[in-house]
Amino acid sequence: MDLRLPTAGETLKIGTRGSPLALAQAYETRDRLATAFGLEEDCFEIVVIKVSGDDRSMVEADKPLKEIGNKGLFTREIEEDLLSGKIDIAVHSMKDMPTTQPEGLLLATYLPREDVRDAFVSPRLGGIAELETGATVGTSSLRRRAQLLNRRPDLNIVEFRGNVQTRLRKLGDGLAEATFLACAGLNRLKMTQVPATPIAPEDMLPAIAQGAIGIERRLDDNNTAALLDAIHDHATGQRLAAERAFLFTLDGSCETPIAGLATLEGTTLHLRGEVLRPDGSEAIADAISGPAEDGLMMGTELARTLLERAGPNFFDWHADPAS
Numbered sequence: 275m276d277l278r279l280p281t282a283g284e285t286l287k288i289g290t291r292g293s294p295l296a297l298a299q300a301y302e303t304r305d306r307l308a309t310a311f312g313l314e315e316d317c318f319e320i321v322v323i324k325v326s327g328d329d330r331s332m333v334e335a336d337k338p339l340k341e342i343g344n345k346g347l348f349t350r351e352i353e354e355d356l357l358s359g360k361i362d363i364a365v366h367s368m369k370d371m372p373t374t375q376p377e378g379l380l381l382a383t384y385l386p387r388e389d390v391r392d393a394f395v396s397p398r399l400g401g402i403a404e405l406e407t408g409a410t411v412g413t414s415s416l417r418r419r420a421q422l423l424n425r426r427p428d429l430n431i432v433e434f435r436g437n438v439q440t441r442l443r444k445l446g447d448g449l450a451e452a453t454f455l456a457c458a459g460l461n462r463l464k465m466t467q468v469p470a471t472p473i474a475p476e477d478m479l480p481a482i483a484q485g486a487i488g489i490e491r492r493l494d495d496n497n498t499a500a501l502l503d504a505i506h507d508h509a510t511g512q513r514l515a516a517e518r519a520f521l522f523t524l525d526g527s528c529e530t531p532i533a534g535l536a537t538l539e540g541t542t543l544h545l546r547g548e549v550l551r552p553d554g555s556e557a558i559a560d561a562i563s564g565p566a567e568d569g570l571m572m573g574t575e576l577a578r579t580l581l582e583r584a585g586p587n588f589f590d591w592h593a594d595p596a597s
């Protein structure tokens with residue numbers, strides 16, 4: 275098959291949300307494709323797509339995402355435009371992506387992974403241990419909330435919805451002593467002035483796929499598939515295969531506190547996973563290692579082990595999150 279490269283007249287249309295982080299990820303994708311094929315920027319078009327999850331009335335209401343219902347909240351409109359041909363590829367934070375995609379779409383191209391760690395963000399303090407008893411911490415992530423309460427049941431956790439900029443503004447307004455952000459987001463936004471201290475994965479296991487950008491395409495679009503092959507990062511693909519198989523088997527959603535991280539050591543893959551009760555009262559963690567190409571199997575097996583150890587009803591709420 276002859277590869278058709280995009281041109282200024284027939285551009286490759288890159289769909290993305292409009293947040294500064296989403297745009298940075300779309301530009302990175304464009305730049306990598308341009309470099310790989312020696313193309314100018316004008317061979318590409320960034321198409322910003324409004325998604326229901328970005329609706330201001332929802333974001334400003336500080337409603338927990340789980341109350342809005344997260345299924346496809348940040349992806350539905352983008353995937354519709356991909357299926358209808360309005361865009362050729364869609365760029366996503368893999369951390370926010372469901373483990374299955376709509377029929378006709380494929381999400382299997384990954385850029386080299388950024389820093390996977392969470393960061394402790396506070397104008398005055400340098401880490402969780404420095405938080406005073408009963409201190410107020412802002413996060414909308416059920417995982418971070420459960421992990422924090424597991425270690426520090428005394429903390430007062432408040433909802434911090436919105437994009438990176440919104441959450442930093444809330445911190446600046448004094449609504450909390452500290453918040454948590456993915457290092458990857460801060461790095462991609464080049465926000466070096468933010469008072470952030472990275473947390474070792476052993477202290478706070480990151481979200482599945484944290485720090486990874488994924489590129490989705492139409493399943494039958496072979497030309498785009500060949501373009502994307504040139505920028506795919508195989509190591510990130512192996513790590514995410516294990517992490518996402520783990521998530522898939524746990525049947526995870528934004529409503530379930532799940533953490534996991536795969537690392538590569540030569541051709542050996544190490545996968546660590548954790549599930550928590552939503553109120554943080556219990557955490558179960560385990561790990562598995564094996565050949566890198568067996569990630570899918572290892573993720574499935576680790577999830578089964580944790581499910582068995584957790585028993586039924588593990589993920590039920592044991593405390594009213596609003597109180």
Ligand SMILES: NCc1[nH]cc(CCC(=O)O)c1CC(=O)O
Nearest residue numbers: 367369455456458459484485486
């Ligand atoms: N849920 C929002 C989201 N999705 C991806 C990132 C950061 C970048 C990444 O992990 O790839 C963030 C913000 C955050 O958690 O601080």
